[in-house]
Amino acid sequence: MSRRWIQNPNRCADEYLDGIEDFIEFARRQNPGATRIRCPCRRCNNTLFETIENVGFHLVRNGMIETYSIWNLHGEQVDHASSSNALRVDNVEPIVDPNDQVMSIIQDAFPFASTNINQEGEDDVPTPIDSAEFEQYEKLLKNANQELYPGCESFSVLTAIVEQMHGKIKYRMSNLCFDYFLGVFKRMLPTDNCLPKDHKHAQKVLHGL
Known part of the structure; x- marks a missing residue:
C-alpha cells in the first residue's frame, strides 16, 4: 500500500486523513489492548507515548x-x-503557534503565495494564477488574520475552525453532534464573534486547504 500521503503537505486532504485512519487501524491491530503507543507526529517524534485517539x-x-x-x-x-531507514529519528520540531501553523498550511496549499527566488538571487518570473484560486487564497488569508472576536489574541477565525475540525476527527463526531457543540461555543462567545454556525459553513471557510 502506498504511503505517499505522509509527504502530503495538505493535512486537510482526503488522502492524508484516510492515511491517518489506515495508520490508526494498523496500530490497533498490532497493539491489541494497548492504551498508549508511540506518537509519530513531528513534535513527539516517536519518543513520546500518547493514547491512540491523541495520536490521530x-x-x-x-x-x-x-x-x-x-x-x-x-x-x-x-x-x-x-531497517536503517525505518529506525531513523528526525529532530523534534519546536512547538509553534497555532496561528503560524495555519499560515504555513495556507502557503503549502497555495505555493504562489511565496516569492520564488532563483539560484542567482533574483525573483523568478511569476506563473499565471487562476483568478478563482487567488480569490480563495484571499478569503483564507482574511480569515487567518481576522480575530475570532474583537480583542481575541489567541485565535483567528481560521485557527478556531481548524482546531475544532481536528477535534471532530479525533472524537469521530457526527456532523449533527459537531453542529450542536459549535452552536454552544458560539453562544458562549461575545455576540460579535465570527465563528461559523454549523459544520456546513465551517467547511466553506476551509475550502481550498
Missing part, C-alpha cells in the same frame, strides 16, 4: 514524520536492508 489528533495537527514510511515501531516487520 497529533497527526492531523502536526503531520507525520516524513521518513517514517515503515511503521516498525508500531509492529510492522522490516527486513535488514530497510
